[in-house]
Amino acid sequence: MRRIFVLLVSLSLVGQTIHPKIRESQTYNLKVAAGSLETREKSFEVRQQLALASPLKGIPFRSVGPMAQGGRVVDISVDAHQPQHWMVAFATGGLWITHNDGASWTALFDREEVGIIGALAVRWGKNGQPQEIWIGTGEPNASRSSYAGAGLYHSQDGGQTWRRAGLKNSHRIARIALHPTESKTVYVAAQGPLYTEGGERGIYKTTDNGITWVLSLKGGDRVGATDVLIDFSNPNILYAALWEKDRKPWNFLESGPGSGIYKTMDAGANWTLVMGGLPRDAGVGRIGLGQSRQNSQKIYAFMDNQNLRPSNEVNPYEDATRLTAKKIRTMTKDQFLKLDPKTLQDFIRSNDLDPSLRAETILEDITKGKLQIRDLLNAINDDNAALFETDIIGPELYVTTDGAANWIKTHTQRLDNVINTYGYYFGQLTVDPSDDRHVYLMGVPVIQTRDGGRTFESANGEEGAIPHADHHVMWINPKNSQHIILGNDGGLNISSDGGSSWREIENLAVGQFYTVEVDQAEPYQIYGGLQDNGVMTGPAKTLRPRQGRDTWKSIYGGDGGFVQVNPKDNQTIYTESQFGFMSRLKGSERKSIRPHAALWDDPYRFNWQTPIKISSHAPDVVYTGTQKVLRSMDRGDTWIELSGDLTTNPPSGDVPFGTISALTESPKRFGVLYAGTDDGLVHVTQDGGRTWVNISKGLPRQRWVSRLEASYAQEGTIYVVLNAYRNDMQETLLYKSTNFGSNWQSIKGNLPEENFNVLREDPANPSILYVGSDTGVYTSLNGGRSWDVLGQGLPRVPVHDMVIQSKTKDLVVATHGRSIYVASLNVLHEYTDAIRTKKAHLFEAPKVAARTWWANDRPTWYNPIVEDPLDLHFHVATPGLVHLRLVNAEGKEAKSWHIQAAAGLNHLTWDYLVDPTTLKNLPPGRRPFATAGTYQLSMEYGGQILTVPLAVTKPAEDAPGFRRRGGP
Numbered sequence: 001m002r003r004i005f006v007l008l009v010s011l012s013l014v015g016q017t018i019h020p021k022i023r024e025s026q027t028y029n030l031k032v033a034a035g036s037l038e039t040r041e042k043s044f045e046v047r048q049q050l051a052l053a054s055p056l057k058g059i060p061f062r063s064v065g066p067m068a069q070g071g072r073v074v075d076i077s078v079d080a081h082q083p084q085h086w087m088v089a090f091a092t093g094g095l096w097i098t099h100n101d102g103a104s105w106t107a108l109f110d111r112e113e114v115g116i117i118g119a120l121a122v123r124w125g126k127n128g129q130p131q132e133i134w135i136g137t138g139e140p141n142a143s144r145s146s147y148a149g150a151g152l153y154h155s156q157d158g159g160q161t162w163r164r165a166g167l168k169n170s171h172r173i174a175r176i177a178l179h180p181t182e183s184k185t186v187y188v189a190a191q192g193p194l195y196t197e198g199g200e201r202g203i204y205k206t207t208d209n210g211i212t213w214v215l216s217l218k219g220g221d222r223v224g225a226t227d228v229l230i231d232f233s234n235p236n237i238l239y240a241a242l243w244e245k246d247r248k249p250w251n252f253l254e255s256g257p258g259s260g261i262y263k264t265m266d267a268g269a270n271w272t273l274v275m276g277g278l279p280r281d282a283g284v285g286r287i288g289l290g291q292s293r294q295n296s297q298k299i300y301a302f303m304d305n306q307n308l309r310p311s312n313e314v315n316p317y318e319d320a321t322r323l324t325a326k327k328i329r330t331m332t333k334d335q336f337l338k339l340d341p342k343t344l345q346d347f348i349r350s351n352d353l354d355p356s357l358r359a360e361t362i363l364e365d366i367t368k369g370k371l372q373i374r375d376l377l378n379a380i381n382d383d384n385a386a387l388f389e390t391d392i393i394g395p396e397l398y399v400t401t402d403g404a405a406n407w408i409k410t411h412t413q414r415l416d417n418v419i420n421t422y423g424y425y426f427g428q429l430t431v432d433p434s435d436d437r438h439v440y441l442m443g444v445p446v447i448q449t450r451d452g453g454r455t456f457e458s459a460n461g462e463e464g465a466i467p468h469a470d471h472h473v474m475w476i477n478p479k480n481s482q483h484i485i486l487g488n489d490g491g492l493n494i495s496s497d498g499g500s501s502w503r504e505i506e507n508l509a510v511g512q513f514y515t516v517e518v519d520q521a522e523p524y525q526i527y528g529g530l531q532d533n534g535v536m537t538g539p540a541k542t543l544r545p546r547q548g549r550d551t552w553k554s555i556y557g558g559d560g561g562f563v564q565v566n567p568k569d570n571q572t573i574y575t576e577s578q579f580g581f582m583s584r585l586k587g588s589e590r591k592s593i594r595p596h597a598a599l600w601d602d603p604y605r606f607n608w609q610t611p612i613k614i615s616s617h618a619p620d621v622v623y624t625g626t627q628k629v630l631r632s633m634d635r636g637d638t639w640i641e642l643s644g645d646l647t648t649n650p651p652s653g654d655v656p657f658g659t660i661s662a663l664t665e666s667p668k669r670f671g672v673l674y675a676g677t678d679d680g681l682v683h684v685t686q687d688g689g690r691t692w693v694n695i696s697k698g699l700p701r702q703r704w705v706s707r708l709e710a711s712y713a714q715e716g717t718i719y720v721v722l723n724a725y726r727n728d729m730q731e732t733l734l735y736k737s738t739n740f741g742s743n744w745q746s747i748k749g750n751l752p753e754e755n756f757n758v759l760r761e762d763p764a765n766p767s768i769l770y771v772g773s774d775t776g777v778y779t780s781l782n783g784g785r786s787w788d789v790l791g792q793g794l795p796r797v798p799v800h801d802m803v804i805q806s807k808t809k810d811l812v813v814a815t816h817g818r819s820i821y822v823a824s825l826n827v828l829h830e831y832t833d834a835i836r837t838k839k840a841h842l843f844e845a846p847k848v849a850a851r852t853w854w855a856n857d858r859p860t861w862y863n864p865i866v867e868d869p870l871d872l873h874f875h876v877a878t879p880g881l882v883h884l885r886l887v888n889a890e891g892k893e894a895k896s897w898h899i900q901a902a903a904g905l906n907h908l909t910w911d912y913l914v915d916p917t918t919l920k921n922l923p924p925g926r927r928p929f930a931t932a933g934t935y936q937l938s939m940e941y942g943g944q945i946l947t948v949p950l951a952v953t954k955p956a957e958d959a960p961g962f963r964r965r966g967g968p
Contacts, residue, residue: 021255021282021306028251028653031221034196035729037169039753043730044113044150046752047775047789054789055836055904056779058873059828061793061813061821062542063509064526066552069533070468070491071510071817074139075120076475078485083477085128086485088492089117091139092147092798092817093510097159099128102492102505104546108159109135110795114775115817116147118191121176123183130158132183134165136173140191140226141472142247142424144608145512145531145816147774147798148172148728152188154210165210170200171728174226179235184209187216187238187268189225194247196728197221203228203240205268216268222246223258226427227289233296236267239274239404241287241301245424249678249704249726251653254424255285255306263404277407278398283307286427292436293478297403300431300453302441304423305393313391317416323347325380326391328373336373337363351380354596362599371599379603395419395443397429397453410453418443430474434481440499442471446486448499459499467493467502470532489532507548509819511536514609516814517563518805519570527573528801528814529560529609535575536560540810540822542868555585564614564622574614574622574636579656580606582624584636593636595624602645604628605656607678611663617670625660629675629689642689647677664708668715674741676705682720684741695741700733707758707801713766716740719747725755725774734759734771736784747784757800760811764829770811772799777813779828791823792907827873831905841875842939845950848912852955854929864927869909874939874946876901883940884908886950889933892918901941 071093078086084101087108095109095117109115118140125131137149151168155161167173170190179185185207192201201219206212219225223244231237240263244256261278262271278284278301285304292298323343328336344359353376365371395415398407418441419426432438437452440459446467448459460466468490477483486493492505512531519525527537538552558577566572574593576582584591597604604626615621622632629643647658659678666672671688680703683692703722711717718741722733730753735744747769754773762768769780770790777799779790794813801814809825827843835841848870857864876882879902886895894914899906916928935950 019257019282020308021253022257024251024653025246025253025256025282028651029246029248029253032196032727034171034193034198035724035727040150040730041168043752043754047754048113050750050752050778050787051789056788056790056828057792057902058875058905058907059791059823059825060871060907060909061791061823063793063818064538064540064820064822065509065543065550066511066536066538066819067509067543067547067550068504068506068552069511069530069536069554070489070505070508071512071533071819072139072141072470072472072489072531073487073492074118074141074472076473076485076487077120077122077124078475078477079124079128080478081124082128083483085124086475087120087122087130087133088487089120089135090510090817091118091141092116092145092512093508094795094797094817095120095133095135095159096508097130102494102507105508107795108133108155109153109162112153112162112796113150113164114138114147115796116149118149118173119176119189121178121186123178130155132156133159134176134178134186135162136170136176136188138170138172138191140172140174141426142194142245142252145798146172146194147725148193152176152210166206166213167200167204170204172224174224175228177228177230177238179230180232181235182207186210187228187230188213189228189240190219191224191226191243192219192222193728195249195726197246199224201225202242203238203262203268203271214268216264217242217262217271220244220258222253222256226286229289229291229299231296232291232293236265237296237403238264238268239289239291239299240264240271241289243286243427245285248653248655250650250655250657252424252655254304254422255283257282257284259284259287261287261289261301261404274400274404275407276405277400277409278303279305279307281307283393286424288427288429290429290431290439292431293433294436295401298399298401298436299404300429300439301398301400301407302427302429303396303398304419304427305396306423307393309391309393315416322350325351325377328377331373333366333373337367339363352594352596353379354599357599375600379597379599392421394421395423395441397439397441397449399453410449411456415441415447415456418445418447420444425470426472428472428474430476432476432481433478438481440474440476442474444469444471446471446474446499461495461500461502465501465503467504468532507546509543510817511819512816513814513820514560514800514816515562516801516803516812516820517565518803518810518812519565520567520807521570522807524805524808524810525570526812526820527555527563527565527575528820529556529563529575531816532559534558534560534577535563538820540805540808540812542822544866556583559608561609562612564612566614566619568619572619572635574612576610576612578608580604580610580624580626582610582612582636591636593622593632595626595630595639597626602627605659607656607659607661609661611660613663613665615665615670616667617665623663623665623673625663625675627658627660627677629660629663629673629685631689642673642685643675643683643692646675646683646692647681648679650679662705662708662720664710666710666715666718667712668710672710672715672740674708674710674718676708676720678704680705680722682708682741684718686740693741695737698744699735700731703727703731703733706756709759709761711761711766712763713761714738717766719759719761719769720744721756721759721771723755723757730754732756734784747780749780749784749786751778751787757798758802760802760804762825762829763804763806764809768828770802770804772802772813774798777802777811781828781831794821824871827871827905831875835875836904837877838875839877840939840941840944840946842937842946842948843873843875844948845872845937846870848930848950848952850930850932850952850955854912854927854955855931857926857929858923859925867912869911872908872910872937874901874906874941875904876906876941877903879903880942882906885938885940886910886914887936887938888914888918889935890918894918894930894935
């Protein structure tokens with residue numbers, strides 16, 4: 001049905017000379033206004049108030065990794081005089097600084113309104129200290145998870161404090177250019193909203209450090225700025241790139257007639273379009289600029305050309321014997337029937353058609369008229385392949401040597417397999433500061449030219465040292481061009497030999513998780529799917545300061561999606577990469593279990609993150625969703641359809657849409673299933689799929705269903721989370737039904753207007769709810785009537801998923817930018833209404849098992865062993881000074897704390913060390929660890945003294961926990 005819609009539009013335009021991108025825009029990308037700036041600003045304010053007033057700050061979050069895989073880098077700034085000092089900005093992972101070339105890091109931007117970054121500019125001072133830092137928030141790479149920001153931020157004390165510096169409605173900032181001599185003059189390339197029109201777009205200029213801004217070069221409703229470059233020889237001359245684009249959940253318009261390069265000779269007072277020799281139509285996409293340091297008139301432009309190639313162009317590298325859909329479309333029936341069955345079978349396999357199909361049967365059915373050739377073509381719905389196989393021109397490098405008066409393309413060959421069809425994600429080039437004929441282009445790989453763009457070669461290093469794919473920024477040392485720092489979707493790579501080899505930075509926990517799951521092993525393992533870093537698994541082990549590596553490992557590739565683990569064996573894993581390429585894993589076994597539609601039916605539409613769900617009643621039963629709900633009774637080996645199309649079957653362009661985006665089963669009764677879609681529908685079946693009821697009435701329309709949560713306690717209770725991220729709006733869309741969706745009530749309570757991604761009901765107490773938003777985690781202790789910001793230690797980062805490990809009562813949080821965080825919920829379960837109304841309360845202390853090595857601890861030339869500290873909690877009704885004392889069995893004070901407590905739940909840690917004077921025969925240099933025995937922990941507050949016992953038991957192990965190495 002969707003194809004009929006496109007055909008009607010196309011027929012209405014017959015006879016008109018119209019660019020395909022204009023037709024695409026008119027068909028799929030109707031204009032929509034952006035959300036309210038006032039709403040976003042108010043939400044920041046409310047969130048900050050909730051964070052300050054939260055009575056649940058006493059629950060600590062701890063970072064558990066992973067680190068080695070990195071996360072998407074958007075910008076880098078290095079002190080060229082002392083290049084061991086540098087900063088890196090991650091898309092959603094914040095801003096970090098190192099003073100030892102990446103050996104250790106400090107986060108600088110974790111507590112502002114947003115942690116999303118698009119651009120970074122630094123004026124470096126003496127001794128590797130940043131004198132001035134500018135951050136442009138909002139990521140400009142236009143991906144599915146490129147979040148909006150809150151304008152510009154400025155720091156003049158090395159990142160210790162920040163002030164907001166304007167352009168609050170810019171959404172995404174692509175570049176910041178600092179004037180070389182006028183310290184208060186800054187230029188900014190503002191890209192504007194991703195999914196809607198309006199906002200602050202174009203080149204902006206300030207001459208007073210961001211107090212006021214002037215729109216120097218205006219964009220348009222869909223036209224924003226993606227680059228700005230100050231001429232190094234004359235700062236009154238600037239070059240800028242504008243980019244017209246529009247993303248919708250169902251289509252990405254990657255280019256438009258508003259894209260182009262502009263030049264000013266008078267510091268931005270007047271601009272001239274300078275496109276002589278460049279394409280100038282609706283196929284012009286994202287453009288990146290770079291300037292020679294030897295000749296200021298020489299500028300390079302890296303363009304994503306979305307225009308189609310000539311229909312008769314032959315790819316010289318294409319396998320002439322390989323059958324493609326393009327070739328089949330040109331065949332007559334007689335020509336098709338003459339195909340070699342082996343060739344047709346290879347086509348079936350390479351296009352991910354049903355593996356049970358046999359070429360001989362297809363040829364026979366077409367001969368008899370049971371099947372049409374178009375049925376075979378219609379069955380090809382491989383959205384993943386569409387990312388790589390399209391007949392657009394793609395990346396092109398242009399150069400001018402006369403200050404942009406004239407441009408020429410530097411190469412005659414196509415630059416295939418560099419940015420594929422998604423050039424919007426890249427658009428960066430770097431010119432070697434010591435040789436302007438040496439230019440690097442960022443794409444899926446990094447490629448380089450040493451002859452000004454005539455020929456190209458790899459810059460990805462030798463086998464075994466290849467950096468992660470998808471590159472976004474490169475810094476080249478101006479004093480030594482062999483020294484390069486590269487930022488990509490896998491984090492950071494450094495080369496000291498001009499890119500012949502690379503080493504990875506593996507000590508930053510900045511993974512962009514989409515999903516998270518845990519198993520039931522003891523100790524349990526965490527699993528999760530990450531953006532472009534596959535699926536990983538690892539322990540819930542707290543990362544140490546300056547820790548170099550962790551023990552997480554990759555188990556699946558691509559863009560990782562949902563994960564389910566069989567709770568019976570903790571070994572059978574179901575997972576996927578983008579667009580539903582799912583497999584069952586167990587040890588070394590890996591079997592594809594992707595479902596396939598019958599050849600004569602509409603092909604399955606898979607969401608980027610296709611939901612997978614193991615039945616909690618029978619773990620061999622697995623559910624998944626396309627536009628239909630499917631069930632397997634044999635661990636994914638075979639599938640049956642449980643429903644028809646549960647979406648509105650909407651028209652869609654080059655982005656899959658009209659898919660099931662959320663799926664869950666009631667833990668109370670087998671056969672009760674809920675399905676939510678990306679076009680805003682929710683359905684329920686109470687009879688295992690025989691009948692489905694649309695329960696969307698009472699829910700917001702045209703909002704993405706991001707999660708469904710069926711209650712552990714009540715059979716008919718279901719929670720739904722909808723999301724307005726793809727509408728460029730912030731809306732709190734949390735709903736609950738207690739009658740299988742017949743009626744809905746909002747459980748927004750006092751939450752700010754934010755986009756929420758996930759809700760979890762506490763399995764031990766259904767009144768306790770947890771929600772993850774684009775800024776963090778909130779908790780309700782009363783079923784959603786009111787909410788508080790949960791805990792401390794979690795940076796301002798999008799939370800995409802959460803899961804509760806029921807045995808340990810851990811909340812495991814998947815952040816999209818700072819990897820995985822874990823918080824213990826034990827004290828929250830004890831934090832009853834009765835306790836919350838008390839003046840003060842001291843919670844019972846967990847038992848402590850002493851370690852054998854505590855008694856053998858001695859000075860070492862190595863880093864000493866450090867235990868995870870013991871968490872202690874108390875409650876006070878009002879802020880005030882609290883004195884805590886730990887007294888041993890002899891009545892001596894072994895430890896004391898003085899804490900300025902906040903109202904509500906408070907937290908402190910004990911490192912197991914005591915006053916050394918309370919220990920007998922303590923050798924010099926030995927740390928004073930507590931000995932086994934019964935202690936009393938007391939709390940004095942407001943004239944009240946509370947006491948609980950604290951037991952330290954004897955060591956469970958006989959062998960020392962640490963042995964020194966012997967000789968060689």
